[in-house]
């Protein structure tokens with residue numbers, strides 16, 4: 830006797846939905862990135878173009894040379910002269926432990942984000958923002 834259709838359908842649904850749910854939890858949800866940014870960075874940074882606060886605007890920061898946000902006047906010499914470009918890898922090191930990455934910086938009293946998963950979310954949020962920015966300006970550079 831064949832198994833009832835309902836059971837088979839239910840089993841199939843579990844197969845279909847189960848893995849796809851797990852998959853979507855693991856991918857980068859832009860809202861989660863924004864939330865993490867708001868929790869850890871927004872007290873000092875905006876991601877809106879030209880909106881410099883205590884820290885420089887992070888609009889289009891991925892791929893930008895350190896110390897070059899237009900109109901921002903509170904850079905430390907350490908960041909200005911670091912010569913680095915804000916690749917995702919460098920941002921990762923910076924927000925893990927700013928003082929270890931570029932000593933004598935002005936990003937105080939921010940002590941870093943301990944959770945690697947949260948760091949990853951913040952960086953992909955900033956990278957997505959940079960992509961929109963580059964699409965809008967038609968430029969590949971971070972200006």
Ligand code: HEC
Nearest residue numbers: 869870873884895896898904905908934935936937938939
């Ligand atoms: C307490 C305030 C504060 C917090 C919190 C903070 N920042 Fe900053 N940030 C600053 C300041 C001030 C600078 C300028 C540092 C310097 O020039 O030494 C800066 C610089 C930066 C830069 C370099 C930008 C450039 O144009 O070179 C990046 C990237 C950055 N912050 C990312 C972040 C991220 C991501 C977070 C959250 C995880 C964060 N910051 C949290 C204040 C803060």
